[in-house]
Amino acid sequence: MQHDDTKAHGLLRLLTQGLLTHAEHKTANELGDRSLYIGMSDIGKGMECTRAAVASKLGMSAIPAASGVGDLALDDLTHTLGRQVILQRGHWQEHGIERALTATGVKLVPQLEISIEHSGVPIKAHLDFTLIWGGQRPAVRILELKSNERIPDSLYASYEAQLYGQVGLLKACWGESCFSVPETELQAVTFPQAALALFGVGLPDSPDNVDIEAWVLSISLSEVRPFGPYMPEEGMLDVCLQTAVAIWRAAEDVRSGNLALNDLDYCRGFHPLCDWCDVNADCPKFQAMNIPSDSACGLELEELAMLKERKATLEGRIAEAEERIKQTYRLVGGQDWLSNGDHRFRVANVAGRRTLDRSLVVDKLTVLIGDDRKAQKALEQCEKAGNPHERLYVSKIKRPLKSAA
Ligand code: SF4
The missing domain is CATH 1.20.5 (Single alpha-helices involved in coiled-coils or other helix-helix interfaces)
Structure with missing residues (x-):
């Protein structure tokens, strides 16, 4: 069959424009103006790299506006479309998971918002799903969905920070008028007020005896894996709030010209975030000697x-x-x-890889020795480090998008 490249590219352009328009509307409707507060994903990013978190707070994005799709060169169009599919498939999965959970009859609030001010900094958490059980043993579960190409072996630090921030805020703000449910009149109410108005569920005034946990559901195209539980921890919430304040202040300093983006701290060494980072082109981490491309x-x-x-x-x-x-x-x-x-061809069952669960070993040794520091030390003395070896990193630089003309 003959392909008409012009028509095919037109179709890709239309789809890209649609995805970008949808993303712009969704962000505006569900998250509002993101430059006006620090969100949990900013905190997660900020814990890994201040420079990247501040840049995204300042709106330095390599994602083109929907209105500019017509001007994109073909390779930038393809790249933008691919990136949108990766970014948005999480929302498509979210829709399906919401319907599945609702079908079980569980009492579920999608996109519950918690809004606070800490040290003069506006902070918001948007919880993908909040599940509520009342009665004698009240319980709340926060579910955060993450769409992954492949399910990771362990959770990224930025995801964990988000979870600790969400679950910590839920508990800390329980009885305060900090909760809003989108598309309802429930704005700035307490958590028990929201549960009562939505489901007729009576929750105690204090969260102390409520079983509260947060979980991440990591979803690939063929697998789902839960990570958790994450419990409310005051110390972790403090770290999240301090990070939020640091990002906000740094963004103010860069905005007012007191600091340059490149004065900010950035993550050292190899980091997977760098490949995706919108401001990696001029990051001081990669101050490179330029090699002529025709050498x-x-x-x-x-x-x-x-x-x-x-x-x-x-x-x-x-x-x-x-x-x-x-x-x-x-x-x-x-x-x-x-x-x-x-x-x-043959499919055979192969025994799983045997690994040592480090924290379990420390627990067992602590029981045997009766001293967790000695147990920790004994484990460290048994560890062997491999010989250092060379590794070549190759990563993509995000250049400004080219025009189709
Ligand atoms: S390229 Fe890497 S180090 Fe530089 S700002 Fe982005 S994430 Fe941080």
């Missing part, structure tokens, strides 16, 4: 980056194909080898 080394670097991108695409396709073949094997009731031309 031998420059050409080799370009080729390496391209090969790595292809490798990532291939790995994704291999993983998908493996999953399909495994499914077919199960469907045909495969017990032994299946052969096809020059290849044989």
Whole structure:
């Protein structure tokens, strides 16, 4: 079949414009003007990199406005579309998960907002889902959804900070008029008032005897994994609030010209956030010697980056194909080898990798020795560090978008 490239690109442009417009409306409706407060995701980012958090607070984004899509060059259009799909698939999943949870009859509040002021800094938390149970043993569960390409082995520090901030605020503000439920008249009410008005559920005036936990649901295209529970901890909430104040003050200083963005602290060493960061082009972390792109080394670097991108695409396709073949094997009731031309296939059960749970070992040793510091020390004495080795990092620089003209 013949492809009409112009029409295909027109379709991509239309879709990109739609996704960007939808994102702009959704942010305005659900989160309001994000430059007017510090949110939990700002705090999470700020705990990893102050420079990145302040830049995003100042609206320094590499995402083009929906109205500018018509001017984007094709490679920028493709990149923008890909990024929007990654960013927005979490919202699509959120919609499905909300319907599934609602179908169970559980009492659920989507996008509950907690709004406070701390040391003169406006701070807001938007909770994806808040589940409420009343009665003799009242309980509240916060669920935060994270859409991941692959489910991580452990939770990122920025996600954990968000959770501690949310659950800490819920408990600390329980009886204060800090809660708002979107698309209702429930604005600036206490948490028990919201539960009563929404579901007729009576909750105690104090959260002390309420079972409160927060969880993250990490969702990939074929898997869901819960991480938690995260309990309200005063110390962790304090750290979150201090981070919020630090981001706000730093943003004010940069806005008023007292500080430059590059004066701010940034995360050292290798960090996955840097590849996604909107302000990585001129980050002092990468103050690099410029290598001419037509030099031998420059050409080799370009080729390496391209090969790595292809490798990532291939790995994704291999993983998908493996999953399909495994499914077919199960469907045909495969017990032994299946052969096809020059290849044989078999799905076998392989024993899981054995790993040591460090905190469990410390707990067990503490019980045996009776002293947790000695247990910790004993474990450290048994640890072996591998030899240092070289690693080559290649990451994408976010250049200003090019015009289609
Ligand atoms: S590139 Fe990395 S270090 Fe620099 S601001 Fe962005 S996240 Fe921080």
